[in-house]
Amino acid sequence: MSLVKPFIVVLALLLGACGPAEPLPVTAPPTNTNPPQRAAYYLGNAGVMVVDQQTKLLFDPLFGEGYNTYQLVPKPILTAIIAGTAPYDGIDVVFISHAHGDHFSAKPVLAYLQANPAVKLVAPQQAVDKLLAAGMSAQAIASRVIPINQQTGDAPISVQAGSIQVEAITIPHSGGERFKAVRNTVYRVEMAENLRVLHLGDATIENAPFAGQQAFWDRQNNDLVFTPYWLFKDAARRKNLDAHVRPIRAIGVHVPTALSNLKKRYGTALDDVDLFTRPGEVRDLQAAK
């Protein structure tokens, strides 16, 4: 074995020690032998696992792009997810918000579905098309995948994934014209009477699309909402959360790895919010907030 690699690791650690004071990413799966009954696990970028008793869901867990900005799912966690080893065993449903490389890549999703034949997938049609192009058979898709074919402003779609009740709406992707064609699906998944989990994908900062779905937001308690961090930036953006979605609890995801740069741009805006920043982090959802 060459000595170059350990040298680079040591160098990286030394350089890291001189850099901005940010916590080093946790890169291994959590090893708690007595895990909480109800919890959220951070995987990387907008990828999370939510567990309640025997039910386990993954959102945006398998992707290959960080665009040199966002947190990839670290290799040990990715390997454990695909192998279906604890705590990522017994997954019921995987949800995909949209077909962008920092949320979804066809190849690892396909590998995951092949290795875990009991798992169902709910994804926008644009992601399903990529699975087809990557070699997933129409027959396999029909038996395992629930495609969401929906546009902004459409009424919510309700689907059943195994025993799990799911509602979907489409909220535009952030970035306006540039990503106009991307269908960004927002899910509300009923894990329990008092645990409805929402994942906003890369939702826009604009208020109108959120206001246009007010009946959807109001119909149920939005107990746990995973939101892109950018909705926390200022009063105008927070209106989407505070006035429209009205989460009981919100956790920000999609945080760039350079947290110090983000803080420079955001000032104190993120100081009072809960953010997932280190893959492997766990929030015990039964503990006090």
Ligand SMILES: [Zn+2]
């Ligand atoms: Zn995106």
